[in-house]
Amino acid sequence: MNWRAILVILGIFLMLGGGVIAYAELKEIVPKQLNGAPLIAVGEKNKSLKDIIFETQKYVVMIETDSGNQGSGFLYNDQGDLITNAHVVSGVRHVRVKTADARELAGEVIGISTEVDVAVVRVPELAGGGGLSLVKFEKASVGDEVLSVGSPLGLHNTVTTGIISGVGRSLQISPYTYNDLYQISTPISHGNSGGPLVDTTSGSVLGINSAGLENSSIGFSIPIVNVLPLIEGWSKEPMTMLPGISLTDDEHVSEEEKQPLDQLASYLVKHFYDAINIGDYVYAYSLLGADWQEGISYVKFRDSYIHMRNISIDDEHISLNEEEAMVTVVLSADERMEGAYKFVKQQITFRVGYDDDQLKLLSSKAKYLQ
Known part of the structure; x- marks a missing residue:
C-alpha cells in the first residue's frame, strides 16, 4: 500500500x-421532545396565564339577537366565522356582535343544528383577523386546568378559571341532546353560553361552554373535537336554509338602543391598559384613532409605555359631549426611572369617539400626581 x-x-x-x-x-x-410537547425555540418562553387570557379575550365576542337572546362566541378562522351555541342564535338569521375592541358588527348564521347545541356565525368584517387555535385530535382529562371566557349577565370578556372535574357526562335540555361532555368547575351563567373553554398551558380551545347548574360552580362544555367536522362543513358550505327561516326572509336586526357610550368608552380604556400590561403594544396602538396614529409612530408609542408595568385604574370619571366621551382615570403603575422601578400615580384624560364608524381613543392628556 x-x-x-x-x-x-x-x-x-x-x-x-x-x-x-x-x-x-x-x-x-x-432538547428532547417529551410526551409530544412542541419544542421551544431558543429565547422563546412559555406564555403566562395573563398572556393566554388576553390573547383569548381578543377573539371572544358577545352575541345578541333581536329576539332577546344573549350569549358568547369565538373566532376560529380567517373567514370571520364564530363558533357559538345553537340556543344563542336559534330562530334568527342576523345577529349583533360586540368585539373586544368595542366594535358593534353584523353577523349572519351560516350553520346551526337542531340536535347538537352548536352553530356558526359569519362576520365579514372580522375576516382575515385570525382566530383561536383548536384542539383538533385529543381530549382533555380530569384535573386539566382550564379557563372560560364569555359575557355572563352581559359582563363582556369575563374570565373564570377551574379544572376539568369530569368527562363523558350526558344531559338532555330540550331540544338538544348533550353527550360526552366535559364537566368543569368554572360556573356557566346566562351569557357564557357559546364561549370557549381554553387549556391554560397551550391557549387552545378544548370546548364550547354550553350549560351550567343553577347556583353552582359546575358547568358543562362540548368537546370541540366532537363537533369540529360539523363546524368546518358549515364554513366550507354555508346552509342556504335555516330551521324555521326561509331563504327570502327579509329579517334584519332592528335599530334598538345601543349600549351607552359612557360604558363603551370605559370598557375601551380598560381594554387599552390590559393590552399595555400584557405587552401587546401593537394591539394597543390599533385602538388609537387615525389622527392620533398620524401624530405618533408605533415605535414612539411603544417606547412611551415599554418602561411601565403593573398599571391599575384606581379611579374613573366620565363625561359626555355630544358623540364623544371624556374618560379621566387615575392610574397607579411601576415606572422604570434611572435603572429602577418606582411607584407612580398619573391622571390621564382620554377623548373617546367614533372614527370611521369604530369607537377609538382619539387623544389623551396626562400628568403625574404627587
Whole structure:
C-alpha cells in the first residue's frame, strides 16, 4: 500500500470520527421532545396565564339577537366565522356582535343544528383577523386546568378559571341532546353560553361552554373535537336554509338602543391598559384613532409605555359631549426611572369617539400626581 492510499484511508476515518463526535454533541444540544410537547425555540418562553387570557379575550365576542337572546362566541378562522351555541342564535338569521375592541358588527348564521347545541356565525368584517387555535385530535382529562371566557349577565370578556372535574357526562335540555361532555368547575351563567373553554398551558380551545347548574360552580362544555367536522362543513358550505327561516326572509336586526357610550368608552380604556400590561403594544396602538396614529409612530408609542408595568385604574370619571366621551382615570403603575422601578400615580384624560364608524381613543392628556 503506497503512501497516497494510506492518506486517503486516514482521511476517511477522520471524517467518520468527526461526524460521530458532531452527532453526539448535537444530541446534547437539541432538547428532547417529551410526551409530544412542541419544542421551544431558543429565547422563546412559555406564555403566562395573563398572556393566554388576553390573547383569548381578543377573539371572544358577545352575541345578541333581536329576539332577546344573549350569549358568547369565538373566532376560529380567517373567514370571520364564530363558533357559538345553537340556543344563542336559534330562530334568527342576523345577529349583533360586540368585539373586544368595542366594535358593534353584523353577523349572519351560516350553520346551526337542531340536535347538537352548536352553530356558526359569519362576520365579514372580522375576516382575515385570525382566530383561536383548536384542539383538533385529543381530549382533555380530569384535573386539566382550564379557563372560560364569555359575557355572563352581559359582563363582556369575563374570565373564570377551574379544572376539568369530569368527562363523558350526558344531559338532555330540550331540544338538544348533550353527550360526552366535559364537566368543569368554572360556573356557566346566562351569557357564557357559546364561549370557549381554553387549556391554560397551550391557549387552545378544548370546548364550547354550553350549560351550567343553577347556583353552582359546575358547568358543562362540548368537546370541540366532537363537533369540529360539523363546524368546518358549515364554513366550507354555508346552509342556504335555516330551521324555521326561509331563504327570502327579509329579517334584519332592528335599530334598538345601543349600549351607552359612557360604558363603551370605559370598557375601551380598560381594554387599552390590559393590552399595555400584557405587552401587546401593537394591539394597543390599533385602538388609537387615525389622527392620533398620524401624530405618533408605533415605535414612539411603544417606547412611551415599554418602561411601565403593573398599571391599575384606581379611579374613573366620565363625561359626555355630544358623540364623544371624556374618560379621566387615575392610574397607579411601576415606572422604570434611572435603572429602577418606582411607584407612580398619573391622571390621564382620554377623548373617546367614533372614527370611521369604530369607537377609538382619539387623544389623551396626562400628568403625574404627587
